[in-house]
Amino acid sequence: MRVDAFDFELPPDRIAQRPVEPRDAARLLCVTADAITDRQVRDLPDLLAPGDLLVFNDTRVVPARLVGRRGAATVSITLHQALALDTWLVFAKPGKRLRVGDRVEFADDFSAEVLEKRPAGDIALRFDRGGAALMTALHEHGRIPLPPYIRGGVADERDRSDYQTLFAREEGAVAAPTAALHFTEDLMAALAAKGIGSTMLTLHVGAGTFLPVKVEDTSDHVMHEELGVLTAETAERINRTRAAGGRIVAVGTTSLRLLESAAGDDGRVRPFEGGTRLFITPGYRFKAIDRLMTNFHLPRSTLFMLVAAFAGLERMQAAYVHARETGYRFYSYGDASLLDPETRP
Incomplete structure (x- = not known):
């Protein structure tokens, strides 16, 4: 159709x-x-x-929206599917500049490595921790990933429960x-x-x-x-x-x-x-x-x-x-x- x-x-x-x-x-x-x-x-x-x-x-x-840095460049990512306890497919902006092997730093003690870039545009990231430890880091550093039609996708504390x-x-x-x-x-x-x-x-x-x-x-x-x-x-x-x-x-x-x-x-x-x-x-x-x-x-x-x-x-x-x-x-x-x-x- x-x-x-x-x-x-x-x-x-x-x-x-x-x-x-x-x-x-x-x-x-x-x-x-x-x-x-x-x-x-x-x-x-x-x-x-x-x-x-x-x-x-x-x-x-989960608070799946993160902002990190690759060198001097700012990178925004949204997790969208778990591949393993420490590895997720993500959408990244700007994704085209990321290369396999690049490391994205989200905090002094929280980072991820680019494992793969897929033809559809999503990227496989392996974080420096997995499972419950990764969820704890996401709750500390991430934001709720609101859809773009709600306040431009920018969540606040109320959205964590709403x-x-x-x-x-x-x-x-x-x-x-x-x-x-x-x-x-x-x-x-x-x-x-x-x-x-x-x-x-x-x-x-x-x-x-x-x-x-x-x-x-x-x-x-x-x-x-x-x-x-x-x-x-x-x-x-x-x-x-x-x-x-x-x-x-x-x-x-x-x-x-x-x-x-x-x-x-x-x-x-x-x-x-x-x-x-x-x-x-x-x-x-x-x-x-x-x-x-x-x-x-x-x-x-x-x-x-x-x-x-x-x-x-x-x-x-x-x-x-x-x-x-x-x-x-x-x-x-x-x-x-x-x-x-x-x-x-």
């Missing part, structure tokens, strides 16, 4: 710069086969049914699974009281999620890889829910992508550990999920293509027009939508 089929206009003042408080007070656009209705996230217990299962991504955002979900526990993401930002302890208690369950998977969201689609046709786009884990326990919970007639509700496109990566053609979800490059566009046959809760996405992005594949391109274009005209807040800190599939299997 042509990428410009997924284009739309958005006034800059529709882009949220901070989340609402409390988080479950965010607006929720419900998109079904025959209606578009305005609700709030805190209405979810009334919009779901007993026996349904919410699937959350429990990844935790840009983490209630479920964040597995460190490794450089972008938040933003649909889950709307959930509070009170909302989770209300959902549980209604008999609506929840379970976790882990997909470490990479900085590639911010990259624009630069090709003219979706068939020419190369999807970035992200690492994920879906345990046998979670797989069994999902399969039992569906067998009992409950619906699987993916909270966020990251949860959806890992669920679909772990699902067989028979619809059963199996344990998964590894990388996924799943790129979902209209025509894809969904196997593992029944509903999707997600924020509003950028034009011409892989994520808007995904929601169009799930709920229908024309329906999502109409939903986004409604959202723009009625004051919904867009993108990572913005409002959310609850989508039904265009067609049921």
Whole structure:
């Protein structure tokens, strides 16, 4: 499909710069086969049914943006995928001037060596420490890597908590699974009281999620890889829910992508550990999920293509027009939508 089929206009003042408080007070656009209705996230217990299962991504955002020096030159890097305990793929500015073997100094006692420059433009850096020691150094010297449409990507101390979900526990993401930002302890208690369950998977969201689609046709786009884990326990919970007639509700496109990566053609979800490059566009046959809760996405992005594949391109274009005209807040800190599939299997 042509990428410009997924284009739309958005006034800059529709882009949220901070989340609402409390988080479950965010607006929720419900998109079904025959209606578009305005609700709030805190209405979810009334919009779901007993026996349904919410699937959350429990990844935790690390302070993955660093500023260092190579000699006299300043270098800005953003980590986006772990290759080993001490080695990450990064985006660097200016990346072209870095050479294999160069050392980038982030502090007197914290540095990394350039191991490899890849054709796609990312760079493999090996840090002078790994594992928990590296995470400690990132928390000391790094910044939360906000997307560029939020205050130019410059995070402050408030973002260290604002840009983490209630479920964040597995460190490794450089972008938040933003649909889950709307959930509070009170909302989770209300959902549980209604008999609506929840379970976790882990997909470490990479900085590639911010990259624009630069090709003219979706068939020419190369999807970035992200690492994920879906345990046998979670797989069994999902399969039992569906067998009992409950619906699987993916909270966020990251949860959806890992669920679909772990699902067989028979619809059963199996344990998964590894990388996924799943790129979902209209025509894809969904196997593992029944509903999707997600924020509003950028034009011409892989994520808007995904929601169009799930709920229908024309329906999502109409939903986004409604959202723009009625004051919904867009993108990572913005409002959310609850989508039904265009067609049921």
